[in-house]
Amino acid sequence: METVATTAAAREPDEGCTEPSTGHWGELSWTPVPPRPQDKVKAAEGAPEAPNGGPPGVEDAAVSAMLRAVAASRLPVCSQQQGEPDLTEQEKVAILGQLYHEKPLVFLERFRTSLREEHLACFGHLRGDHRADFYCAEVARQGSARPRTLRTRLRNRRYAALRELIQDSTVDDNPDFDNLDIVARDEEERYFDAEEPEEAPSPELDGD
Incomplete structure (x- = not known):
């Protein structure tokens, strides 16, 4: 005993x-x-904490939505050999979920460019870590800049369509197009994006 x-x-x-x-x-x-x-x-x-201190079911739904959003992005989930079949969405979500639960900081660092502000609640358990705080702030900044970027892209498409219209039109045969090039230059000044200066047509300078 x-x-x-x-x-x-x-x-x-x-x-x-x-x-x-x-x-x-x-x-x-x-x-x-x-x-x-x-x-x-x-x-x-x-x-990992549930967003806003909610029940586990809320946490699971928020994390699942985040994982699906990252899986649908263009970022590679993992390295693959040439010739291997592409991963299915379900396989991507499974790989991302494992990385998120085992190494959440690595997940945040690697896929932060595909995250949105509503996904930051999934990383509340990392709050206070200086690297996690930096990455979360970066996600918040890119979220606020996204609407402006979308507007800029739309304006650039309008400008490109206008230039294509000029090239496809017979200006000499149609007097209605006499001032079309002037209008195009005005649109160029209004809409051309500073993010793509290399594509901007340089203005012709008068000779000395």
Whole structure:
């Protein structure tokens, strides 16, 4: 009997070390030992938080929406050999989900350009980390700049369509097009985007 009691007492410290510990940059490290009830509580404390402190179902829905948005972007999810078939959306979501839950900071750093402001709530458990705060601020900035970028692209398309109309038109045979080139230059000054200066037609200078 004493031997059995001694063996049980010797196992107590080992079982006390089975709780999950929070790793560096919000990553979780788990020991392969069945958790006890108090371990489940501590594991929940280290898991990603639900947006705005909501229930787990809300967190799952928000994370799923974010993963689908990233999977639909042009960013490569993982490296593939030449000739390999493209990953399906479901495969992309599975790979992204594993990376998000195991290394959320790496996920944020790698795919931040495809994230939107509503996705930042999925990274609330990284708040306070200087790198995570920097990446989240970058996502917020690009979100505020996106409407202006879309307007600029629309204006550039209008300008390109107008230039194409001029090239396809017979100006010499149609007097209605006499001033079309002047109108095009006015549109160019109004709509041409500073993001693409190399495509801007340089104005002709008068000779000396």
